[in-house]
Structures are given as structure tokens and as C-alpha cells.
Amino acid sequence: MSERASEPMSRCRPLVMGAVAYDAKVVTIWDGFRRWFADQGLPFDWVLYSHYERQVDDLLAGRIDVAWNSPLAWVRARRMAEAGGQRVAALRMRDTDQGLTSVVVVRRESDVQAPADLRGRTVATGAVDSPQGTLLPLSWLRAQGLDPGTDFAVRRFEIGVGLHGDHIGGERDAARALAAGEVDAACMIDANLLLFEREGTLPPGTRVIGQTAPYDHCNMTVGPSAEPDAVERFVALLDSMSYADAVVRPLLDLEGLKAWVGGRTAGYAALESAVDETGFYSADGHVTADDYAP
Amino acid sequence: MSPLTTTRLDLGGLGLDRGAHLLIARALAALPVGGRVVLHDAGPHLGVVVAAWCRANGHTFEAPDVVVRGRALDDRWSGAERAGSPSADGIVATASPSWGLAARGALVETGGPPADFALLRRDELWADLAVRLYAQAAANQWDPETAIDWAAGEEHPLPADVEGAVVQVMTYLIENEQAALAVPARFLGRIHPHYREVVQLLAVQVADEARHIEVFSRRATLRGGQLGTSSAGGRASLQTLFEEPDFTLAAFLLSVLGEGTFLDLLTFIERYAPDPVTAQVARLARADEARHVAFGIAHVEHAGRADPTLLGRLRSTVERRAGVLASTAGLNADVFDALVVLAAGAWAPEAIGAGHDRVLALVRDMDDGRRRRLVRLGFPADEAAELSRLHTRNFM
Numbered sequence: 096m097s098e099r100a101s102e103p104m105s106r107c108r109p110l111v112m113g114a115v116a117y118d119a120k121v122v123t124i125w126d127g128f129r130r131w132f133a134d135q136g137l138p139f140d141w142v143l144y145s146h147y148e149r150q151v152d153d154l155l156a157g158r159i160d161v162a163w164n165s166p167l168a169w170v171r172a173r174r175m176a177e178a179g180g181q182r183v184a185a186l187r188m189r190d191t192d193q194g195l196t197s198v199v200v201v202r203r204e205s206d207v208q209a210p211a212d213l214r215g216r217t218v219a220t221g222a223v224d225s226p227q228g229t230l231l232p233l234s235w236l237r238a239q240g241l242d243p244g245t246d247f248a249v250r251r252f253e254i255g256v257g258l259h260g261d262h263i264g265g266e267r268d269a270a271r272a273l274a275a276g277e278v279d280a281a282c283m284i285d286a287n288l289l290l291f292e293r294e295g296t297l298p299p300g301t302r303v304i305g306q307t308a309p310y311d312h313c314n315m316t317v318g319p320s321a322e323p324d325a326v327e328r329f330v331a332l333l334d335s336m337s338y339a340d341a342v343v344r345p346l347l348d349l350e351g352l353k354a355w356v357g358g359r360t361a362g363y364a365a366l367e368s369a370v371d372e373t374g375f376y377s378a379d380g381h382v383t384a385d386d387y388a389p
Numbered sequence: 390m391s392p393l394t395t396t397r398l399d400l401g402g403l404g405l406d407r408g409a410h411l412l413i414a415r416a417l418a419a420l421p422v423g424g425r426v427v428l429h430d431a432g433p434h435l436g437v438v439v440a441a442w443c444r445a446n447g448h449t450f451e452a453p454d455v456v457v458r459g460r461a462l463d464d465r466w467s468g469a470e471r472a473g474s475p476s477a478d479g480i481v482a483t484a485s486p487s488w489g490l491a492a493r494g495a496l497v498e499t500g501g502p503p504a505d506f507a508l509l510r511r512d513e514l515w516a517d518l519a520v521r522l523y524a525q526a527a528a529n530q531w532d533p534e535t536a537i538d539w540a541a542g543e544e545h546p547l548p549a550d551v552e553g554a555v556v557q558v559m560t561y562l563i564e565n566e567q568a569a570l571a572v573p574a575r576f577l578g579r580i581h582p583h584y585r586e587v588v589q590l591l592a593v594q595v596a597d598e599a600r601h602i603e604v605f606s607r608r609a610t611l612r613g614g615q616l617g618t619s620s621a622g623g624r625a626s627l628q629t630l631f632e633e634p635d636f637t638l639a640a641f642l643l644s645v646l647g648e649g650t651f652l653d654l655l656t657f658i659e660r661y662a663p664d665p666v667t668a669q670v671a672r673l674a675r676a677d678e679a680r681h682v683a684f685g686i687a688h689v690e691h692a693g694r695a696d697p698t699l700l701g702r703l704r705s706t707v708e709r710r711a712g713v714l715a716s717t718a719g720l721n722a723d724v725f726d727a728l729v730v731l732a733a734g735a736w737a738p739e740a741i742g743a744g745h746d747r748v749l750a751l752v753r754d755m756d757d758g759r760r761r762r763l764v765r766l767g768f769p770a771d772e773a774a775e776l777s778r779l780h781t782r783n784f785m
């Protein structure tokens with residue numbers, strides 16, 4: 096039994112959510128939601144983590160009830176839960192968490208036309224723990240018959256390790272390295288391709304030579320200690336958040352969604368494979384990547 | 390899908406890195422929620438970035454080339470309202486704090502912090518004349534450097550005693566103009582921007598006073614000497630202007646009574662100025678002050694039409710101020726004497742006598758002007774005479 100589960104139950108015990116502090120705005124977002132939940136009659140509190148691994152540890156240990164998890168954190172939480180005979184579930188996700196893709200891009204004048212042309216070249220990625228900037232696009236290249244580190248060199252831009260790619264810096268530095276001619280290709284999420292082209296980080300004429308299949312991103316993971324009634328109320332309130340509501344709209348804008356949608360886990364299959372291919376986590380959710388130190 | 394809800398958009402090879410999203414958004418705006426835009430001749434890898442753009446903007450992308458309009462924009466603007474209408478005819482009786490700093494007539498998204506403007510009711514600050522006065526004020530701004538022939542000061546050296554009188558008068562004017570700058574400045578940030586003509590007019594009024602302070606200071610120090618004196622009574626009188634928290638009452642005290650009285654004073658200084666620079670600075674300042682007085686009167690008239698009890702409050706204000714100032718000396722004696730010397734222009738007994746007579750005539754003119762303005766605001770003649778008599782001896 097967890098520490099929290101052994102506490103005497105109280106009607107006032109808040110539902111406690113964990114979030115990772117990848118940006119200062121996280122405080123504004125969850126403080127705003129906390130007040131909104133309280134106004135709707137749901138006692139809710141949140142705690143901040145400096146990286147996802149401790150958040151997942153605490154979720155499974157029952158120190159928090161729900162976790163606003165990255166896709167990689169979900170993969171680890173699921174593995175740990177299943178190995179320990181516990182249960183976690185993806186409650187809700189943002190509408191913007193579904194159907195994302197990552198791309199591999201090259202400069203306009205590059206002689207690289209297809210993934211196979213990357214043999215012997217250097218590919219820039221985000222941080223070691225970035226699903227969208229590293230794990231998924233490298234897995235996609237692996238599926239094209241290229242072994243990262245063997246068939247081509249990988250230059251990782253380790254910004255915000257432990258944040259699972261939430262910090263944009265690694266992908267932006269990869270794009271800068273591509274623009275500067277230091278690498279032959281760069282990996283990034285489709286939304287960052289849009290951003291980097293519009294802000295001029297990537298020069299006009301940048302070409303996409305590969306795109307992953309659609310995958311899903313963050314989800315609100317419920318852990319073993321959560322009270323079912325509180326979770327039910329929490330989900331109902333998330334579903335009731337309307338973009339037409341002037342009170343929650345600024346918070347939805349900051350968090351980058353228009354609506355919460357049902358959580359689904361099929362969109363994490365590619366990431367599960369990527370984690371296995373790289374040995375990032377073991378089957379029971381232990382951190383096994385030897386070059387990962389959040 | 391009906392042709393009315395499906396439209397074709399030819400992007401001519403333009404990518405989202407060079408503004409294609411504007412064309413897509415424009416096409417979507419013409420469609421209902423669920424309407425489809427079929428993209429043609431899209432730029433390179435447009436499918437990749439349009440999908441990301443759609444996700445961020447609440448639309449749906451259907452590969453390879455269809456954008457389906459979502460409802461996020463409709464939701465965002467569902468409770469929006471217009472902040473009145475753009476022209477001055479469109480001002481409302483009470484401006485909404487939720488409009489904040491939005492332009493008058495703008496479509497204001499709901500949400501955001503309410504703006505903390507204490508003055509948000511039309512009748513407590515407005516005058517229709519503000520529109521015309523602001524245009525006039527903006528057109529009549531003058532450059533202190535070029536509007537005054539400073540070199541003329543060198544060509545007309547004055548006897549030291551007469552120069553001293555001019556410097557004393559300038560010292561007094563600077564002190565009063567500093568009050569005339571600070572009082573509207575204190576109200577400026579408290580007026581809801583919906584009433585922008587009043588805000589603009591007061592902003593120019595503050596700028597007017599800044600120029601007056603500059604030119605009076607420059608005239609005072611033209612010969613490089615020390616400035617004159619500042620009396621405790623004069624400062625006490627000006628202090629009472631700051632203590633009036635009500636905009637209408639402050640405008641009445643400062644602009645109608647104070648600056649109104651100054652119109653006669655500046656006319657007097659221009660008329661009897663012993664040198665051209667003194668005459669010029671008084672003339673230029675007077676033209677600006679006339680505008681300030683005009684707004685003060687127009688606003689108090691407006692407020693009086695909306696509030697029949699206003700005259701009573703104006704009367705109480707004058708009486709209260711007179712009570713506060715009863716035990717003070719009022720006008721700095723040095724200023725009165727300096728006005729006599731300035732109007733005399735020389736130290737011969739007959740010249741001083743004539744100067745004294747002129748200052749007494751000025752005081753009568755000031756009283757006449759105040760009574761005229763008070764009668765215009767609706768006071769009976771005898772009451773106007775009594776209130777004018779109670780006006781501060783410091784003039785402002």
C-alpha cells in the first residue's frame with residue numbers, strides 16, 4: 096500500500112497532480128486550473144517536478160494521483176505499473192496531442208534525396224529523451240534500414256534532458272546546425288518545422304526526406320492512488336472546459352489546446368518500439384539508457 | 390459536401406514559411422464550421438506543415454490536401470462585444486472596465502483583467518467641445534525655441550529693479566504652471582480611454598504647461614540672475630487644488646476659476662511687459678490657457694446639465710477652499726509689488742502710482758471675468774459676485 100493510500104480519507108483531500116516544470120508558464124497554467132477546479136467544487140492541487148522520471152516514480156508510489164505525462168513518461172508508467180501489478184490509465188489528452196508526426200529534413204542544395212542517402216552522413220536530433228526530436232525519427236530511419244550510430248552519425252543536442260523533449264531548444268539547435276552546414280539532416284516534430292521555417296531558423300527550400308507515421312503525445316495519466324470519485328469529477332470538469340469560456344481560454348491557449356479529448360494509447364506503439372530498440376527503458380520500466388542522466 | 394461549403398484554393402506554390410496560412414485562413418473564414426478548403430498547387434511539404442498549423446488553430450487536415458474548418462475562432466469571439474463605436478458620437482454613458490485599453494469601436498475579446506479606470510462615466514468628465522478643442526490644440530502647438538525671439542531680450546536690457554520685478558512675476562508663474570500641469574496629469578491615467586478626446590486634450594494641456602514652465606523659466610533666467618521668492622501662502626493655495634479628488638470640481642477650481650483668472654493676468658503682463666520676450670511668453674501662454682478655460686467651462690456645463698445639484702457642490706467647494714485659505718496670506722506680496730513695478734516700468738513716483746492703479750484695475754478685471762463665467766455656468770449674479778470674492782487671493 097502506498098504512503099498516500101494509508102492516510103485517513105477525507106472529503107477535503109485534494110486530487111494531486113504532478114507536472115514537469117519545462118517552462119515558467121507551467122506555474123501560470125496549473126495555478127489557473129487549480130483555482131478554476133476549486134471554483135467548480137473540486138479540491139485540486141499540483142506539484143512540480145524537475146524531470147519526468149521522478150514524476151513517474153511518485154505516480155506509481157502513490158505520492159501523486161495523476162500526472163501530466165509526456166508520451167515517454169506514459170510508456171515508463173505503463174511498464175512499471177504492469178510489472179508491479181498496478182494499473183495506470185490515460186484519462187485525457189489535448190486535441191493537439193493526437194496525430195503528430197516527426198520529419199527528417201535536409202538543406203535545399205543537399206544531395207540527399209532519400210533516407211538511404213544518409214549513409215555515412217551526420218543527422219542532428221534533439222535531446223536523448225525526446226520522443227519527437229530523437230527517439231521516433233531515429234526509429235523511423237531504423238525502419239528504413241539505417242542503423243543510427245552505425246550507418247550514419249547522430250549528433251544530439253542535449254537541451255533539457257529529463258524533460259522528454261518538452262524544451263524546444265534541442266530541436267532548434269539541430270535545425271541551426273543543419274542551416275549552418277554542420278550536419279546533413281535534422282529531426283524535428285512537424286510543428287517545429289512550421290515554426291523554424293516561419294521564424295527563419297531554417298532557410299527557404301528546406302526539404303523533407305522522411306516523415307513518421309502519426310503518433311500521439313502527452314496524456315493525463317491516472318495512477319493507483321487516485322480516488323475513483325475524484326477522478327470521475329476531474330474528467331468531467333476537463334471535458335466541460337470550453338474554448339468559448341473567457342476564464343479558461345487563456346489557460347487553454349497557454350497549454351496549447353482547444354479541448355480535452357479522450358485518452359488513447361494506440362498512438363504510443365511506435366514509441367514503445369523505439370524505447371525497446373534503444374533499450375531506453377527495460378520492460379519493467381527501469382531507466383536503462385546508459386547515456387541518460389536527467 | 391455542398392459546393393457552398395467546399396472551396397478550392399490555389400496557393401500558387403506559396404509555402405507556410407511565406408504567408409500561405411493567410412490565404413488558407415481567409416478561405417476558411419468564408420465557410421461555416423465543417424466547410425472544406427481544397428488546396429491546389431501547394432508549396433513543398435505543405436501537407437506536413439499545414440497539418441501542424443491546423444492542429445494549432447483548431448482545424449482538421451485531411452491528407453493530402455483538404456483543410457476542414459474548426460470552431461475555435463467562433464468560440465474565441467462568441468462573447469466579444471464592440472467597445473462603443475469609433476466616432477465621438479458613439480461614446481457611451483458608462484465605459485466598461487472590461488474594454489480596458491481597446492480602441493473605441495474595437496471588437497473586444499472576452500476575458501483578461503478589467504482595467505482600473507476610476508473615471509468611466511461620461512458625465513463626470515466629458516464635454517462635446519473636447520473634440521474641437523483637441524484638434525485646435527494639436528494644430529496650435531508651438532516650439533519654444535522658435536516661437537519666441539529670445540535674441541530680442543539681449544537688445545532690450547532692463548534696469549535691474551524692473552528686471553527683478555519681471556523675474557519675480559516669472560517665478561510666480563512657474564510655480565502656478567507646475568500646479569496646472571500636475572492637476573490634469575493626476576487625472577489623466579484615471580480616465581477610461583473610451584473618452585479619448587478628453588484624454589488627448591488633457592495630455593496636450595499637460596504638454597502646454599510643460600512649455601509654459603520652460604519659457605517662463607527661460608525668461609526668468611535670461612540675464613543669469615537668481616529667481617524670485619515663493620511664499621508659503623501661495624503654495625498653500627495651490628496645494629488645495631491637488632486635494633480635490635473630483636474631476637469636475639477640480640476642473641472648476643483650476644480651469645474655470647484659476648486659469649480663467651490667469652487669462653486677465655497674462656493679458657496684463659503682455660500689455661505692460663517692459664521687454665518683447667516677456668510680452669511674447671505671456672501672449673503664447675495665454676492662447677493655450679484660453680483653451681484650458683474653454684474646456685473647463687464646457688465640461689462643467691455638461692456635468693451641470695446631467696446633475697442639477699452640481700451648482701450647489703461648486704458653491705460648497707469654493708466656500709470650503711476659502712475657509713481653508715482664510716488664515717493664509719494668499720498672494721505673495723512680492724508678486725503684487727512686482728506687478729506694480731512691471732506695470733510702472735520706471736521708479737518715478739507717478740509711474741509707480743500709475744502701476745499701482747493698473748494692478749488694481751487688473752484685480753477688478755479678474756473679478757469681472759470670474760463673475761461672467763460663474764453666471765454662464767448658471768449662478769445668479771449676486772451669488773457669482775460672492776463666489777468670485779471668495780476666490781483665492783493667489784489668483785490661480
